[in-house]
Amino acid sequence: MKTFGLLLVLAALALWYFDASRKLSQDTVRAAYDEHIEAFHKGQPELLCLRMTPDYRIVDVTVGQDGTVRSEMGRDEACRKTHEAIAIFGRLGALSGGSLVPEIDVEIQSIELSPDRKSATVQSVSTMRMAGRPVMRTRAIDHLIRRTGRVLSRGGESRTWAYLPQ
Secondary structure, eight states: OHHHHHHHHHHHHHHHHHTGGGOOOHHHHHHHHHHHHHHHHTTOHHHHHHTEEEEEEEEEEEEETTEEEEEEEEHHHHHHHHHHHHHHHHHHHHHTTTTTOOEEEEEEEEEEEOTTSSEEEEEEEEEEEETTEEEEEEEEEEEEEEETTEEEEEEEEEEEEEOOOO
């Protein structure tokens, strides 16, 4: 009887690991975005890097005062830049007494789940504000998967507009 119970528990764990822990839903995608924003606001770049798959690749086109710049980054470079950006924002916040702390809002435009619910394509618009003024807006398409209960990004494409302070 104990062997049967143990087999039942192992079967349930296997089902969760190979099926349920790899499926996405609208709610798990939205929760992942909320966690991403929270990690940014708390200055936790390592949590943001853990959200990237080993084959992560992002292609961004940035429009700013210097014209249009296209960049492509893999996981290591994107993670390094995330660490650098959060460190800079932390110093700005400390030097300004907290008045120049960036605020990020993300509006999910659409979530398209694959038929097997093991991947999703998310379109979003994010706005970064400092001192209440927009400094950057990004339209992004992100490709997500879920592994062992965690939602991970495989990367995607984005277009960013950087605004000059007025």
